[in-house]
Amino acid sequence: MSAELQEQDLSANDSVTWYPSMDLIRQIKGAVGTMKMLPEVAVRALDLARDPDVTINEFAGVIQQDVSLASGVLAMANSVLYSPGQPTASLEKGIARVGFRQCRNLIVASSLASVMKKMPLEEQWVRDVLWQHSVTTASIALHLNRKLKLQFDGEEFTGGLLHDFGRTLMAVAFPKEFAAFDPLDFDETEDNLAKEVAAIGSDHCSIGAWFAAEQGLPDVLQEIVRFHHTPERSHRHSKLVAITAVADHMANHFQRHGEAEVYDPASNPFIESLEKAGVNQVREKFDPIAAELLNQAAADAQELLA
Secondary structure, three states, rough: OHHHHHOOOHHOOOOOOOOHHHHHHHHHHOOOOHOOOOHHHHHHHHHHOOOOOHHHHHHHHHHHHOHHHHHHHHHHHOOOOOOOOOOOOOOOHHHHHHHHHHHHHHHHHHHHHHHHHHOOOOHHHHHHHHHHHHHHHHHHHHHHHHHHOOOOOOHHHHHHHHOOHHHHHHHHOOOOOOHHHOOOOOOOOOHHHHHHHHHHHHHHOHHHHHHHHHHHOOOHHHHHHOOOOOHHOOOOOHHHHHHHHHHHHHHHHHHHHHOOOOOOHHOOHHHHHHOOOOOOOOOHHHHHHHHHHHHHHHHHHHHHHH
């Protein structure tokens, strides 16, 4: 990893060395291989999207050079989350519908979905459960963003998809030990990260954030991954980290119980983090809508997973 990437990172938030050890990094790289989260076409498209003079046709032309990426972006643009109306078969129309900024996030999301399918996991169910959790968290974050009028433009969805990628990396690198420290029961406590550190010397937040930095993903995504269990430690992107933490808690409940009606909004400890990040009256807004929002978001996630 370049020194530049390490400097760009998240170390300003604390003085503790948080990167996984070199031995652990070597083991993960040995298990994962040379896989890139963002294919070359995706990188070019993301760069092009920053050009204020780029046209939709030029942007679509680059994306279409990767058939898998183009179909993934179009599928998400046509999904119930982004397009309640008539679906379109045109990538150009899909881009026009969601906008360049949103499309940048869909490129990252589509690329992550492709990477998940290629991960060399010994047990398929582990991949399926982790991806279901990621999509559910992303869908909840998107609905929270809209209901609370936080005005994010897709970053919350991408962050939700990516937040637990470190767990996937651990499952790949430590297939025999993984179940002992992460049974995938989604009954998370404060001890979870400590168990991971005791077992392999790091936790899924640090491993996921290292991988995001290694892949050159935006700073905001690195911070979401690293601090989604400890949003109070986030400073630069505290609202996005907090909304991911709130959504993660709700998704955990849904995967344990399979229903939203018994969800207790008061049990979500991360509402306070969202308020501290500058969002006013979150509790008053959140409590009355939590169950309905969770039901709708989970249904939308199932459609995306179908």
